[in-house]
Amino acid sequence: MFSAATASTLPNGDFLLQSAPERYVVWIAVFLVVAPIAFFLWRRDIGGKYPPGAFIVSFFIPLFVVPGIAMESIRVTSDALVLKTGYWFAPNQKRFPLHGLERIDEGTNVRVNGHEDLLWTFRYAGSSRRLNLPDLLESNRPPVVEALRRKGVRVATEKA
Numbered sequence: 001m002f003s004a005a006t007a008s009t010l011p012n013g014d015f016l017l018q019s020a021p022e023r024y025v026v027w028i029a030v031f032l033v034v035a036p037i038a039f040f041l042w043r044r045d046i047g048g049k050y051p052p053g054a055f056i057v058s059f060f061i062p063l064f065v066v067p068g069i070a071m072e073s074i075r076v077t078s079d080a081l082v083l084k085t086g087y088w089f090a091p092n093q094k095r096f097p098l099h100g101l102e103r104i105d106e107g108t109n110v111r112v113n114g115h116e117d118l119l120w121t122f123r124y125a126g127s128s129r130r131l132n133l134p135d136l137l138e139s140n141r142p143p144v145v146e147a148l149r150r151k152g153v154r155v156a157t158e159k160a
Contacts, residue, residue: 002026003139015076015147017140019069027069031061064088074137076147085134094131100124103154 004020035058041051067088075082079098086092102123108116109132118138122129137144145155 003135005136005140007140007143013078015144017074017136017144019072019136023069024066027061027065031058034058034061072134072136074140074144076144076151078151081144081148083131083134083137096122096129096131098148098151098153101153103156104148106155106157108158 002023004023004026005017006020007015007017009015035055038051038055038058041047042055064087068086071084071086071088071091073084075084081096081098083094083096084091085094102125105121105123107119107121109119110116118133120131120133122131133141141157145157148155
């Protein structure tokens with residue numbers, strides 16, 4: 001639910017992956033549960049210093065998380081894989097051209113804390129670029145991989 005997506009093919013042939021409506025509903029429900037409970041506990045002086053912090057931090061959900069989800073998308077065009085991520089005040093767009101792309105290799109990057117990040121390595125003639133997959137893409141890889149394969153891109157996946 002936290003990474004639910006809708007996949008569609010646009011009239012121009014582009015493949016588009018965006019957050020599904022239930023993803024918004026889940027995050028807003030989290031806010032609507034956490035904020036009032038934290039406020040109640042804060043007003044009753046239960047839980048010490050944690051309820052005020054939880055109440056204040058819960059507002060990050062409607063201010064940052066939900067608008068970021070609304071902006072996030074993965075698009076496979078005729079000439080590139082385009083990822084839009086970030087916050088409403090600091091959007092980020094990454095473009096990986098398909099021209100000259102030999103293949104995409106999937107692997108993992110293990111962080112110091114032991115958490116594994118899924119990454120793709122885009123192999124071009126004489127160079128490569130890495131992409132740590134955002135949550136939306138990591139949770140919904142199969143349709144994106146299929147769209148890339150329809151464009152003639154070789155994708156070597158571990159888990160898809």
